[in-house]
Amino acid sequence: MLSSMTPAILSKDGKLFMVTGSPGGRTIINTVVQTIVNVVDYGMNAQEAVDAPRLHHQWLPDRTSYERFGLSPDTVKILEGMGHALRPGGAQGVAEVILVDPRDGTLEGGSDRRAADGGAVGVR
Secondary structure, eight states: OOOOOOOOOEETEEEEEEEEOOGGGGGGGHHHHHHHHHHHHOOOHHHHHHEEEEEEEEETEEEEETTTTTOOOOHHHHHTTTTTOEHHHHHHOOEEEEEOOOOOOOOEEHHHHHHTTTTOOOOO
């Protein structure tokens, strides 16, 4: 299946922490996971998480595509030297993110600028 629906709800210490999702066909799962990693592992805020460049690999074709500035030229050279097929490409997926501040419950939205018709809105 090339299309998946992957809305994600994350909790932290038993409380709502993050809500995210993406349309985008074959890139949905990668987009959602990379957005979560950007927040949880790299400490990005909601907007930084959706603005960050993305990578995508799927089994067929066996290649990795990456957005502009997603990989440094040195990294591309190293990966190609290891036999990886890489392809620079355009925008991948469109993420929307809502983060909940655990201190006061304030909602922070991040809307992907890769599509002009998106938005992240939360009501408390």
